[in-house]
Amino acid sequence: MIGLSLGFLGGGGSILAVPLLVYFFEVPPGGATLYSLFIVGLTSLVGFAKSVRAQQVNFAALVVFAIPSMAGVLVVRRLILPEMPLTVDLGLVSLSKDSLIMAAFATVMVLASVAMIRPARKASLDQRDSMWVSAGKAFGVGAVTGFVGAGGGFLIVPALVVMSRxxxxTAVGTSLGVIALNSFFGFFSDALSGADVDVIFVLKISALAVVGILFGLHWGRNVSDAKLKPLFGAFVLLVGSLILLSQLF
Incomplete structure (x- = not known):
């Protein structure tokens, strides 16, 4: 499912990874976000390689965006998550650390679903972000990637269109490179610092996801992206809403 989504739509696979790991494979949310980083990184790398062959990657924009976004991943994975208390008081509700991670992920799912359901709007190229605004956006995308284990393609693509015109x-192909870099950076920074990783399990899931993306890329050639995205977006909206409600109530 993760790979097929990436192959058909060029995104959305990471939105499925964490819920599948948590609810189907019963991996704790903290571990699920870590495993998701590797799975998302590997599948995005396959798509990135395809985009490189098609000459649909801007390497200069990739480097400019990747550096602050990797800093966002590092800050969240190494400084924020380890220092989070086991219970977080949000005023109206108190959530455990795992519940907060899942609630944050569900919020990202809902935002991504809205982007998929709405008709695509042509991005304006008349204005270009300043260097600091661009760096801030890239850092924010990295922070999201590090916290919830999602690649953030639905944030990266429009940012690249405006930032680098x-x-x-080309923005989609470049975003896959950013996602792969962010995801692998987050995963290996945790793994090398001693995080508990079930290597065989992660490799099995990743291999299945890669098979999925290869099938998705092949089948997706003759399928209308405009028809699939709203349907997938509605599915993501339903799943994200149910997860959010289950964590808050």
Whole structure:
């Protein structure tokens, strides 16, 4: 499912990874976000390689965006998550650390679903972000990636279009490189610092996801992206809403 989504839509696979790991494989949310980083990184790398062959990658924009976004991943994975208390008081409700991670992930799912359901709007290229605004956006995407284990492609693509004035297909290909870098950076920074990783399990899931993306890329050639995205977005909206409600209530 993760790989097929990435192959058909060019995104959305990471939105499925954490819920599948938590609810189907019963991996704790903290571990699920870590495993998701590797799975998302590997599948994105496959898509990135395809985009490189099609000459749909801007390497200069990739480097400029990747550096502050990797800093966002590092700050969240190494400084914020380890220092979070086991219970977080949000005023109206108190959540455990795991519940807060899942609630944050569900919020990202809902936001991503809205982006998928709404008709695509042509991005304006008349204005270009300043260097500091661009760096702030990249840092924010990295922070999201580090906290919830999602690649953030639905945030990266429009940011690249405005920041670097890239054509949409080039922005998508470049975003896959950013996602792969962020995801692998987050995963290996945790793994090398001693995080408990079930290597065989992660490799099995990743291998299945890669098989999925290869099938998705092949089948997706003859399938309308405009028809699939709203349907997938509605599914993501339903799942994200149910997860959010289950964690808050």
């Amino acid at each position: 890239l054509p949409m297909k």
